[in-house]
Amino acid sequence: MHELSLAENVIRIAEDAARHAAAKRVSRVRLAVGAFAHVDPDTLQFCCELAARQTLLEGAEFLVERTPGQAFCKDCAQDVALERIGFPCPLCGGFDLRVTGGEEMRVLDIAVS
Amino acid sequence: MCTTCGCGHGETTINGIAPVRKRHASGPLGAYRRLEQGAAHAAEAAPLGAAHAPEVDPERTIRLEHDILASNDALAEANRRQLAQQGIFALNLVSSPGSGKTTLLVETIQRWARQTPVAVVEGDQQTANDAERIRATGAPAVQINTGKGCHLDAHMVAGALATLRAENALQDNSLLLIENVGNLVCPAAFDLGEAHKVAILSVTEGEDKPLKYPDMFRAADLLILSKIDLLPYLDFDVDAAIRMARQVRPGLEVIRLSTRSGEGFDDWLAWLAAGCAKAQRG
Numbered sequence: 001m002h003e004l005s006l007a008e009n010v011i012r013i014a015e016d017a018a019r020h021a022a023a024k025r026v027s028r029v030r031l032a033v034g035a036f037a038h039v040d041p042d043t044l045q046f047c048c049e050l051a052a053r054q055t056l057l058e059g060a061e062f063l064v065e066r067t068p069g070q071a072f073c074k075d076c077a078q079d080v081a082l083e084r085i086g087f088p089c090p091l092c093g094g095f096d097l098r099v100t101g102g103e104e105m106r107v108l109d110i111a112v113s
Numbered sequence: 114m115c116t117t118c119g120c121g122h123g124e125t126t127i128n129g130i131a132p133v134r135k136r137h138a139s140g141p142l143g144a145y146r147r148l149e150q151g152a153a154h155a156a157e158a159a160p161l162g163a164a165h166a167p168e169v170d171p172e173r174t175i176r177l178e179h180d181i182l183a184s185n186d187a188l189a190e191a192n193r194r195q196l197a198q199q200g201i202f203a204l205n206l207v208s209s210p211g212s213g214k215t216t217l218l219v220e221t222i223q224r225w226a227r228q229t230p231v232a233v234v235e236g237d238q239q240t241a242n243d244a245e246r247i248r249a250t251g252a253p254a255v256q257i258n259t260g261k262g263c264h265l266d267a268h269m270v271a272g273a274l275a276t277l278r279a280e281n282a283l284q285d286n287s288l289l290l291i292e293n294v295g296n297l298v299c300p301a302a303f304d305l306g307e308a309h310k311v312a313i314l315s316v317t318e319g320e321d322k323p324l325k326y327p328d329m330f331r332a333a334d335l336l337i338l339s340k341i342d343l344l345p346y347l348d349f350d351v352d353a354a355i356r357m358a359r360q361v362r363p364g365l366e367v368i369r370l371s372t373r374s375g376e377g378f379d380d381w382l383a384w385l386a387a388g389c390a391k392a393q394r395g
Contacts, residue, residue: 002264002299006181013179021175031181038302038328074363085327086361095360099331105181113172 003039006105007047010062011055014110018056023112026057030109034102035069036085069102185303188267192274192306196289202385202392203289205265205305207329208313209322210295213339213372215243217313218290220372222250224382229389230287234273236265236294243292253282264299265291267306286393288385297326308388309334316340316347320354327361335366335384342371 010029018026029048033041041064048062069082075094082102088095180186196203206214215235222231233254235243244256255273257265270291277283291307293300301310312333314322317340323330330336336358338351355367368384370377 002302005262005264005266006302009181009184012184013177013181017175017177017179021173023173023175027172036328038299085331086324086357088360096363098363107177107179107181109174109176109178111172111174 003043003047004051006039006044007051010044010048010107011051011057013107014060015056017110018112021112024056026060026110026112028061028063028111029057029107030063030065032065032067032104032106032108034067034104035083036099036102037105039105041066065108067102067104070100071097072100073097182302182304185267188271189304189306192267192271195274196306196308197392197395199283200286200393200395201283201289202287202388203291203305203307204388205291205293205300205307205310206313207293207297207300207310207333208295208315209297209318212295212313212315212318214292214295214313215246216372217337217339217370218292219246219250220378221290221381221385222247222252224375224378225288225385228382228386230284232277232282232284232287232289234265234270234277234289234291236269236292238262238294253277253280259294263294263296264303265293265305266303270305286389288389297322297329301328301332308392311335311337313337313339314354314358316344316349316351316354320350321357323354323358323361330358330365331361333362333365335368336362337377337381338367338369340371340373341369341376342373 010031014026014029031044033039033044045062045064052058052060069084071080071082071089072078073080073089073092073094074096076089076092078091079100080089080091080097082090082097082099085099089097206218208214218233222233225231231252233244233247233252235247235254235256236259237243237256238259238261240258241256244254247254255276257269257273259265259269274283283289291305310333312330312335314336316338319325336355338354344351351369358367359365368377368380370381
């Protein structure tokens with residue numbers, strides 16, 4: 001359940017930004033979670049709702065956008081879309097893949113009032 | 114009421130029924146939405162245009178693009194810098210519970226025979242049993258108890274390093290071994306400031322663990338296959354395990370090791386010595 005630690009980070013990041021902008025309330029948080037990020041998006045969402053209690057984010061809506069996994073295949077020298085770690089290159093079936101995208105866990109933006 | 118001009122739709126009905134409105138407008142109707150670049154201040158108001166937006170909170174969007182792990186990663190970098198300044202080679206040992214991490218550490222300290230000083234940080238939810246096992250070898254050890262926590266983070270390790278320093282136990286040009294909480298999932302996400310994560314997979318586990326828990330094996334720079342003295346009694350397919358590990362982490366180095374028979378220790382100690390030499394050169 002490291003999602004709760006991550007959720008606490010989300011709340012801290014959003015609260016800091018909201019205070020800095022002299023906002024009283026955060027009503028929505030948009031997160032980007034890559035396909036290869038070390039997190040389960042549904043659990044993260046649930047944990048964010050828990051961690052938001054008694055903060056400026058109480059009752060806020062948490063939206064998670066999934067970003068696709070990408071890799072560079074050294075066998076066929078192509079950028080490829082990769083669904084999961086451990087899957088072969090969809091073009092050549094090789095496994096010599098370097099992940100180039102889909103690892104991020106970011107707070108994209110927040111709606112404040 | 115629209116805060117631009119005072120118009121309002123509060124009393125409007127259609128066939129006697131008030132139309133349902135979304136609480137927050139979005140898109141071009143979100144007339145009060147402002148987009149702020151960067152941290153927050155000096156917000157640039159978007160042109161208000163002519164659109165009325167009654168019953169919309171004066172809500173605005175602040176763009177952050179902030180990495181969720183940024184605070185951990187910054188602390189991890191600070192740990193890494195401090196360790197580098199002292200020429201310390203630091204490893205983060207990760208595995209399931211019961212793979213033999215602590216036994217590996219105890220045997221390693223004994224066989225290392227003070228080539229460099231060694232210090233250990235132990236992570237467990239509860240008890241100081243592991244730190245006591247390490248201290249029995251003569252090496253200094255700090256026990257982190259995470260309580261309900263499932264992983265070590267950079268902040269905990271910074272505290273452990275401060276404790277070791279206060280005891281004068283974090284010496285220059287030494288080896289630092291951090292044993293993470295036994296868990297093949299959560300510790301993968303948290304950088305502690307180590308030079309490498311070392312994953313340990315015992316042959317009493319399934320050989321497909323690297324595919325079942327790819328995040329951890331992908332984060333590792335070395336895989337130790339432990340308890341290989343038990344292979345004659347098991348159906349564990351070593352080649353398949355290594356193949357699957359390299360499926361998630363191309364080129365992953367593998368050492369087959371037994372603390373009972375001592376097999377593989379020459380390779381492991383040589384790997385440690387090479388890492389220490391590199392850390393000392395800076």
